[in-house]
Amino acid sequence: MKKNQFQIASILCYCFSLVLPTFLSDGEIGLYFLTFGWIALANPIGPIYLLGLPWLANFIYFLNLALVKKANILTQITISIITILFSLFLFFVEDMAMEVSLGFWFWVLSFIVLMIGQLMILFKSRKKNLISDYQEKWAEDYLLIKNILVDTNSSVSIQIEHIGSTAIAGMKAKPIIDINLVYTSEQEFETIKMNLESLGYYHNGDQGIVGREVFKRNPDSNHNILDSITHHLFVxxxxNEELKKHLLFRDSLMQNKALAQEYEDLKLRLAEKANQDKKIYSMLKEKEASAFIQECIKKEIQNGKFRK
Structure with missing residues (x-):
């Protein structure tokens, strides 16, 4: 349920409580006690006074609803707890606990439902954001990994490219370094594969993109750099056409700040839409961001910037 749906459900429960009997003995509906409950407050002596505290819970509840867009979520939750506590003072009145009827339980449920919605908002707000502010450390991490890859593959002709949003200075991104290891001769792949395996990588196929081979870290590996920096490695x-497009898009973002900002805004919207869920974000990005990327690449190709 969305946050406003919890508010609606809460209000519906409260409305039901007004038209249903509150107590088994007299059959009076909740609206009657809402109207005359204040009388109990006029008697500050004895257990009858305790009936006035649940009556006050109504107005605390109305206050809570009024503060939905004005007070912070912790304040709203605190008010909900007070509302529930006041409503339960009824059980301190002798024999009242045995008398409550369906209307009373709908009444209390309205407060509980509202608080559940508030707790969900709090939980979601504290969920770690997928997109992080730009960190200069990303460029440093890339260089650390690059140096290791170059040293280990010194026997073959390779080029290391930092791709993805972490390669764009100032751009917010998922804190994952995307790296392409580029080779020139088809015969070199097996040598590169063997070299990467010696570093603790394993070949995970092309994952549906022909010519872009994915290498992941072996769970048993314990490299002090490669296993401390979250990264994706592609060979x-x-x-390779996909490689050319990746580089073209990266270079476009580097050279065009307005385009980079537009792409960053798109990613932030998708992360919010996905509620910071990685899987949902990936699906949304595949669908919505891909169109943006392809349109950008199309324009760059038309401008004659496609690498041959």
Whole structure:
């Protein structure tokens, strides 16, 4: 349920409580006690006074609803707790606990439902954001990994490319370094694969993108750099079309701040829409961000910037 749906459900429960009997003995509906409950407050002596405290719970509840867009969520939750506590003072009145009817339980339920909605908002607000502010450390992390990859593959001709949003200075991004290891000769792939395996990587296929081979960290590996920096490693031939498009899009973002800002805004919207859920975000990005990327690449190709 969305947050406003909890508010609606709460109000519906409260309305039901007004038209249903509150106590078994007299059959009076909740509206009667809402109208005359204040009388109990006029008697400050004895258990009858305790009936006035549940009556006050109504007005605390109305206050809570009025503060939905004005007070912070912790304040709203605190008010909900007070409302529930006041409503339960009824049980301190002798024999009243045995007399409550369906109307009373709908009444209390309205307060509980509202608080559940508030707790869900609090939980979601404290969920870690997928998109982080730009960190200069990303460029440093890339260089650390690059140096290791170059040293380990010194026997073959390779090029290391920092791709993805972390390669764009100032851009907010998921804190994952995307790296492309580019080779020139088809015969070099097996050598590169063997070299990467010696570093604790394993080949995970192309994952549906022909020519873009994915290498992941072995769970048993314990490299002090490679296993401390979250990164994705792809191995592509220099003539791979997907590689060319990735580089073209990256270069476009580097050279066009307005375009980079537009792409950043799109990612932030998708992360919010996905409620910071990685899987949902990936699906949304595949659908909505892909269109943005493809349109950008199309314009760059028309401008003659596609790498041959």
């Amino acid at each position: 592509c031939h220099v003539q």
